[in-house]
Amino acid sequence: MKNKIAAALLAFFFGGFGVHKFYLGENFGGILYLLFCWTFIPAILAFFDFLGLLLMSDQAFNAKFNPGVPYSALNGSRSAQDITVAMSQLKTLYDQGAITAEEYEEKRRKLLKEL
Template structure:
């Protein structure tokens, strides 16, 4: 899961080399920033990337760079439906012997305490 603050800090301090682009999964952009870093143009562009990342809402950032992760999981609040889905996934892991009985019970209790 990508973090907006980390991406903004990478853009500010290492943006001339395109590190923030690689972090955000924009590898082509990262390669271009790296190839043209000697011209200092990527450093100028990275400053605007930095400002854009800071001004972007958390919801817009997560929609663009963390697709497929429900926003309720990212902000820490879970609905009853999310917990039910998590419990069924946990049960599947237990049935496949991917986790022990102790791990299953511990995680199940944590999920049920969130209700």
């Protein structure tokens, strides 16, 4: 999963060589930046890439550079369906004897608090 701040910092410090382009999966652009780095044009373009990355919303960045990653995984929160699946897996572990009753109750309470 790509990080917006990391991409912006790479664009600022190493953008003249196209490092941020390689990081973001835009390999053709990275190669062009690398081929023409001696002209300093990629450095100027990288500064605008840096500004664009900083001004881009997190949602737009994730839609463009992290496709297929669910929003809940990026946001750090879980949906009710995810919690339900986790509860059923927890119950299965308890029934199999893999966790104690105390562990089961503690983890169940934590999951219920997330709802």
